[in-house]
Amino acid sequence: MSVWDELTGQSEAIAVFRDAAGDVGGAMTHSWLITGPPGSGRSNLAYAFASALLCRDGGCGHCRDCRQVAARTHPDLAVLSTDRVIISIEEVRTLVASSQFSPSVSRYRVMVIEDADRMVERTSNVLLKALEEPPERTVWILCAPSEADLLPTIRSRVRSVRLRVPSTDDVAALLERRDGVTPETAVRAAREAQSHIGMAHRLATNAEARARRDETLSVALGIQSVPQAVMAAARLMELAKDDALAITAERDTEERESTLRSLGVEPGQAVPAGLRSQVKQLEDDQKRRATRSLRDGIDRILVDLLSLYRDVLLQQLDARLEPINAAIQSQIDALAGRTEPADTLAVMDSIADARRRIAQNVAPALALEAMLITVALPGTAPRKALP
Template identity: 55%
Template sequence: MTSVAAPSLPWGEVWGQDAAVDALRAAAADPGALAHAYLITGPPGSGRAPLARAFAAALIAEGPGDEHTMRQVLAGTHPDLAALRTEGSIIRIEEARAMAARSYLGPSAGRYRVMVMEDADRMTERTSNVLLKALEEPPERTVWILCAPSDADLLPTIRSRVRVLRLREPEVGQVAALIAARTGVDAAVAEQAARHAQRHIGMAQRLATDEASRIRRDETLRGVLSVRGIADVVEVAGRIVQAATDDAKALTTERDEAERASLLRTVGIADGARIPPAVRSQLTALEDDQKRRATRSLRDGLDRVLTDLQSLFRDIVMLQFREDADIINLELVEDLRERAARWPAARTLTVLDHIAETREALEQNVQPTLALESLLVTVVSGSSPNSERRA
């Protein structure tokens, strides 16, 4: 089993990215080597956000011994840190403007003012232009740290003004070792979770520690493999959307209630008391934010389902080309072999193309059930309705 190093400030939550840590540690220690803006890219689960926070802590702290400042930054409470992580579908232009305005303030307590934007790929072009202005003429002691899956997710004008740092993707065995060390789960469960999560550390940890998530994933994949006709399409698509909806509610409901109670306590309103008009606008704003978060949570849940389906049909393609050394869904391998023998590879590739199209459709607010029904029709028929319309 791969060993897991003991945590050390501020890099303790960064794992498996030694080259990136060395580069950023050196930049934080040498003002002459420091760029005014960085873009950290890597696949989901590669550790972009923990690395950004660790770099921010190293920049703001007075040195390796300034652990108090580092802990403040890592907790998100230091005055010289501004961090934006959207829980909506996009970063709103008002949020970007607020970040840009704060970037022009000098550091108040630390060496630098650091602006961290974790979801830079969720900016529209108009919002990106707000950020571009802040990057063109940054103050001397302000450093921007952007995070995105790929540099291609940002406008070329922004890419030209940042230093790109690409993270590596860890191996399944490395993720499994980390999850086993963090959670204490059985090594076999950790390995399965790392494999099913396709090396996404956060998702692997959830699968390893939440049996219901493991069962839900297995039922979804077996359900899709069992689809034979239109009646199955409607039933399975409905089950998938309902499961994703229930999962999203489970993740957001408790937090929503706690936020509402906290707001009412802050303004001195007891439980069950009448809400005065002056507070209603604050509650409405909170509820609007929560609705955006719920929508994002549902989309993220459906995107995880599509990622799992992508792994399923990717495995089939691998078997069709006699490449079975790196199968993700080993528990279903006999069913996958049967499908691989029965289908031509072109049909499997058509399904994979439609999975990508479905992901794009959901980002454009297409009704989830209809999008998944269309995808499952492709699984049944071997041809994509979208492809036929384009033809």
């Protein structure tokens, strides 16, 4: 099985990168930008391309080079990803410096930045200099949701490949093949994740994640008054925190244990004063990651709520489209029957506003309360003027 077999729904993009890796028709270039919506498989495609460049057989998937790329330990692969809100300028400077090295065992030296959209302008300018004059055998692969997330000067120096949202059937087939779940579980997870590959995997394999999503929708459907809306906002915050903790807790523990072992500190032993700064740096990084994880968890809740009211609107308009939340169709029918399409659109607008406000650092609890009050009081949300 080659590295390309782990991808789904991106046949056009795969063809571009396979040609480039084989240098078919001069398709190879020194810098690439992979764009696409969250969950479309940007980073998966980036590492498949990296394997194809570093493997003697074009990404066979089982040789030492491919295994090292999968483990992110290949000597000619450098990776920059972040669990924080932004990528720091020092991280990019370090990566740029390492990009000047010649390949040690393969044809190329490959530099991957998974979250290129999380660089501020000053940091992006550091990367720009590396893209302008790269070493002959260095290849940059950047990943971002869209070209607009990067500076125009960077966009002009990369070849952009855009991914599409994979179909529900494609994602379900991947879950069955890779994770061994039943067809029913795979289809439901793919549908409820809205073809987000990573979230579909989590819903298909994690019962707690499924339970949290079910409760999110149940909380919203039970709102009948403003006090209930306020209480619901608090409960959604708790669910987001639980979800963030589930994602980060195990990793944090493993990182701390690994760091202490590398510093020669035995389990249960006090950290010597001379080593405390390194442990403190790790703890600070983990706190920043927890902040990012919580923000992502809140956004997932809002996306799930948006899917709920999308289904309600489709029912109200008698649209013949497949529902996302088919498992609670009876509750969707009941809500659609007692509200008007204009009210549903107002709620959907309020959810979109909450996502924007939270991204702009408005307190998440306040943004959720304001959004859920619209749910409690249909018809009271202010209408926006048409542009």
